[in-house]
Structures are given as structure tokens and as C-alpha cells.
Amino acid sequence: MKEALLTKAGIAGEPDAVVSRAGVWCRLSRDCLTSAGRTSEDQADYLRITLLNLVGAAAFIVWGLFLCLNLLGVVESSVGRLAINVTGLAVAVGVLSSLRMGAPVAVVSHVAHAFLFAFLMGLAILRADNPLTMTLPLIYPAMAFLMLDDVHRGIVGTLLMTAGLNVAIFSGLGPEPRDLLMAIDGALTVSVGMCFQAAVMALYVHHRKRVMTRLRAVSVQLSELACHDPLTGLYNRRTFIDVLERELSRRDRKARQLAFLLFDIDHFKAYNDRFGHPQGDELLKRIAGAAQGVFCRREDIVFRLGGEEFGVVFRTDDAAQAAAMADRLLATIEALDAAPAGPHDTITISAGLNLLDSESDIAANHVYRRADEALYQAKESGRARWVRAVG
Ligand SMILES: Nc1nc2c(ncn2[C@@H]2O[C@H](COP(=O)(O)OP(=O)(O)OP(=O)(O)O)[C@@H](O)[C@H]2O)c(=O)[nH]1
Numbered sequence: 001m002k003e004a005l006l007t008k009a010g011i012a013g014e015p016d017a018v019v020s021r022a023g024v025w026c027r028l029s030r031d032c033l034t035s036a037g038r039t040s041e042d043q044a045d046y047l048r049i050t051l052l053n054l055v056g057a058a059a060f061i062v063w064g065l066f067l068c069l070n071l072l073g074v075v076e077s078s079v080g081r082l083a084i085n086v087t088g089l090a091v092a093v094g095v096l097s098s099l100r101m102g103a104p105v106a107v108v109s110h111v112a113h114a115f116l117f118a119f120l121m122g123l124a125i126l127r128a129d130n131p132l133t134m135t136l137p138l139i140y141p142a143m144a145f146l147m148l149d150d151v152h153r154g155i156v157g158t159l160l161m162t163a164g165l166n167v168a169i170f171s172g173l174g175p176e177p178r179d180l181l182m183a184i185d186g187a188l189t190v191s192v193g194m195c196f197q198a199a200v201m202a203l204y205v206h207h208r209k210r211v212m213t214r215l216r217a218v219s220v221q222l223s224e225l226a227c228h229d230p231l232t233g234l235y236n237r238r239t240f241i242d243v244l245e246r247e248l249s250r251r252d253r254k255a256r257q258l259a260f261l262l263f264d265i266d267h268f269k270a271y272n273d274r275f276g277h278p279q280g281d282e283l284l285k286r287i288a289g290a291a292q293g294v295f296c297r298r299e300d301i302v303f304r305l306g307g308e309e310f311g312v313v314f315r316t317d318d319a320a321q322a323a324a325m326a327d328r329l330l331a332t333i334e335a336l337d338a339a340p341a342g343p344h345d346t347i348t349i350s351a352g353l354n355l356l357d358s359e360s361d362i363a364a365n366h367v368y369r370r371a372d373e374a375l376y377q378a379k380e381s382g383r384a385r386w387v388r389a390v391g
Pocket of ligand 1: 231264265267268270272276278280281284307308383
């Protein structure tokens with residue numbers, strides 16, 4: 001009703017349009033700062049890429065403007081100034097475009113830093129007579145620490161830049177008449193300012209690196225937890241579908257068949273009831289270990305798919321080899337030195353084996369379902385055996 005009224009009034013959709021336009025601008029400006037979405041806030045390179053983009057864009061605007069003013073004769077022009085403007089513009093364009101083309105961030109930052117260092121040092125020495133220009137090199141430590149992302153290099157760079165500024169102050173390049181006390185005053189102010197900035201930046205970069213390292217470790221831990229079953233350490237069901245899909249679409253170098261073996265412990269409930277859950281857990285771990293012992297090639301992957309159900313994805317030369325592997329697994333588990341359970345004297349499993357042609361375009365869920373049907377048949381026909389799936 002409300003929508004109908006708004007539509008009738010001819011204003012429906014207006015807020016959405018405003019929101020989507022704002023969204024586009026937001027995305028555009030974010031993509032500009034992060035080099036077309038190349039990095040995001042939680043990544044280590046985010047700050048460096050954003051800084052390089054900001055400095056690159058600012059340099060492009062400033063040097064472009066100065067170049068125009070030089071060419072129009074608005075400001076005093078010389079070959080040296082023109083050369084600096086053109087070089088600055090070229091470096092700014094180079095930095096911005098190479099970031100967008102995917103160049104390594106560390107390389108781009110080092111090149112940009114080298115140019116910034118040379119430019120600021122040159123400015124300090126060549127334009128020491130202009131106190132306004134002389135303040136520009138004071139931005140160096142913040143830029144250097146962030147661009148280099150390294151405390152030691154940042155400190156070395158800052159010390160060199162401070163030395164350069166002191167040379168400019170004491171070498172008589174500054175405004176005349178020179179006064180030694182004024183020069184000492186200026187040099188001390190500049191040195192203390194640069195060192196203080198460097199100390200703050202060193203603390204920041206050091207702390208940020210530690211936090212990023214910790215975050216990375218937590219993220220690895222989280223993805224381990226998300227992919228593995230905590231009890232047995234095997235891959236879990238979540239990973240299983242991804243792996244099976246990947247294997248189904250992967251062409252095997254030796255054109256071997258893909259095999260999926262689904263197995264389940266027989267009368268596990270009786271085992272649990274008789275010996276208790278902790279013993280049941282122990283058995284699950286031992287069966288996981290036994291399966292990994294049988295399927296021990298690098299490309300064999302054993303999963304715990306839930307409860308007392310396990311799966312193995314492996315490659316086989318032919319049906320006979322896959323059958324031999326299934327037999328070996330059943331025999332190994334039967335030979336486990338476990339307490340007798342329920343109706344059986346030994347621990348047994350039932351399994352369904354599904355064999356697939358290389359590069360078959362069957363869905364992973366279908367592969368699982370066929371193996372599950374075969375497993376059901378194995379259970380129905382007396383357990384402690386495996387049955388080959390059809391279709
Ligand atoms: N100890 C332990 N038991 C589990 C775990 N997950 C599932 N189970 C138990 O596994 C048993 C499975 O029982 P059923 O599905 O009846 O299967 P079964 O007794 O093995 O019978 P069949 O499969 O028909 O041979 C249940 O008693 C569950 O409680 C686990 O992580 N640890």
C-alpha cells in the first residue's frame with residue numbers, strides 16, 4: 001500500500017537510487033584507495049597500498065599542476081624544474097598503474113620510497129634558503145616507516161634524512177646572514193622532531209606487525225578447525241564435498257579412476273553402550289589411524305563424515321586394485337586389538353565402494369549417495385563386508 005502510494009506520487013525508488021549512487025561512489029573511492037580492491041583492511045598490505053595510492057594521487061595532482069604553471073610561465077620556469085616535474089609525474093603514474101596491474105607491493109613501495117627520499121633530500125639541500133620548502137622533508141619518517149614497513153630501514157632512512165637536513169642547515173645554503181646559534185637551534189629542532197616521529201612510527205610498525213602475525217596465526221588455526229574433525233584430526237564433512245568436487249573435475253596425470261569408499265563401524269552403539277563413550281571415542285581414533293595407515297599415499301584423503309561414518313577418496317589403476325584396498329581396510333580394522341563389541345567378537349566395518357571414470361561430470365552429492373546405498377546393502381546383507389555401488 002505504502003509502495004503503491006509512493007509510486008503513484010512519482011517518488012518511489014528515489015531513496016534507492018540515492019543509496020545505490022552513494023554505494024557506487026563508496027565502492028569507487030574504496031577501489032581507488034585499495035588498487036581496484038586488491039587488498040582489504042585485514043590484510044598486511046592494506047596500509048601500504050592505501051598510502052601509495054594517496055601519495056601517488058597527490059603527487060600526480062601537485063606535479064601536474066606545477067608542470068602546467070611552468071609551461072604557462074605563471075611560475076619561474078627552468079629546465080631543472082621541468083625535469084623534476086616530468087619525472088615526478090612519471091613516477092606517480094608508474095606507481096598508480098603498477099599497483100593496479102598487480103605489481104608486487106614491496107617493489108613498488110621501495111621504488112616510491114627511493115624517489116621520495118631523493119626528492120626530499122634534494123629539496124632540503126637545493127632549497128635550504130626557503131624556510132617553507134625546508135619544512136617539507138619533515139614528513140619523511142611517517143612515509144618511510146609505512147612504505148618500507150620495516151623498523152630498521154625506517155630508522156636508517158630517518159637518520160640519513162636528518163643528516164641531510166643538518167648538512168643543509170650548517171653548510172651556509174640557508175638564508176643570509178647566517179647565525180651559528182640560529183643554525184644550532186634549527187638543527188636541534190629538526191633532529192629532535194625527526195627522531196621523535198621515528199620513535200613513534202617504529203613503535204607503531206613493530207606493534208602492527210606483531211598484531212598481524214598473531215591475526216594470521218589465529219586465521220590459520222580457525223581454518224584448521226573449520227576443516228578438521230577435532231576428535232580424529234581427519235578432514236571433516238565440510239571439506240569432503242570440496243575435495244570430492246575438486247577431484248571429480250581434476251584430470252589425473254596417469255588417467256587413473258577416482259574411487260570413493262564410504263564406511264561405517266558395525267554395531268558401534270552396542271560398543272558405546274557396553275564400554276562407554278570415552279572408549280567409543282578411542283575406537284574412533286584408532287579406526288581413523290588404521291584407515292590412514294592403509295590409505296597412506298600422498299593423494300589418498302581420509303575423512304570423518306560424522307558419527308561413526310568415514311570416507312576415503314583415492315585413485316586406483318582399476319577395479320581390482322580398489323577392491324584390494326577395501327579388503328585390506330576391512331582386514332586391518334578386524335585385526336585391531338580392541339575389546340570385543342556386542343554381537344561380534346571383533347570390530348568390523350561395512351563399506352560402499354564407488355568407482356568413477358576420470359573427468360566424469362557427476363555431482364559430488366550423487367557420488368556420495370551411490371556409495372551410501374552400497375553401504376546400506378552391505379549392512380543389510382550381514383555387515384563386515386563391502387559392496388560396490390552401481391551407477
Ligand atoms: N563415542 C562416540 N560415539 C559416537 C560419536 N558419534 C556418534 N556416536 C555413536 O555412534 C552410534 C551409532 O549408532 P547407530 O547409528 O545405531 O549404528 P550402529 O550401532 O553402529 O549400527 P550399524 O551401523 O547398523 O551397524 C550412536 O550410539 C552414537 O551415539 C562420537 O563422536 N563418539
